Amino acid sequence: MPIIHILPHPEYCPNGADISAPAGTSICEAMLENHINIEHACDMSCACTTCHVIVRQGFASLNELDENEEDLLDRAWGLEPNSRLSCQAFLAQQDVTVEIPKYSINHAKENH
Numbered sequence: 001m002p003i004i005h006i007l008p009h010p011e012y013c014p015n016g017a018d019i020s021a022p023a024g025t026s027i028c029e030a031m032l033e034n035h036i037n038i039e040h041a042c043d044m045s046c047a048c049t050t051c052h053v054i055v056r057q058g059f060a061s062l063n064e065l066d067e068n069e070e071d072l073l074d075r076a077w078g079l080e081p082n083s084r085l086s087c088q089a090f091l092a093q094q095d096v097t098v099e100i101p102k103y104s105i106n107h108a109k110e111n112h
Helices: 027-033 067-073
Strands: 003-006 017-020 052-057 083-085 096-099
Touching: 003 027, 017 027, 067 083
Parallel strands: 003 096
Antiparallel strands: 003 017, 052 083, 052 096
């Protein structure tokens, strides 16, 4: 079972974490199942950018980006060449290392 190494994030995962999930699981699902409450304002339907992560290792092992994800990523804060929406990035057999960006664009949260 692949391991997701999550780098420390002050709000979601202050000490970092190593979690495992079966191949075919999205990074977002795996984090939520392990009590790492990454934002996912669109309920993992590929309609926002709040679950944006930067894949530091293992990027090539993930499924290919589709056009919808590419279009949304263009609007993500802190976009990097190895950025993914965690709800659309599905694990294969290889371990991955991800960083949750410091900020996300969540209009619903910002307006409260």
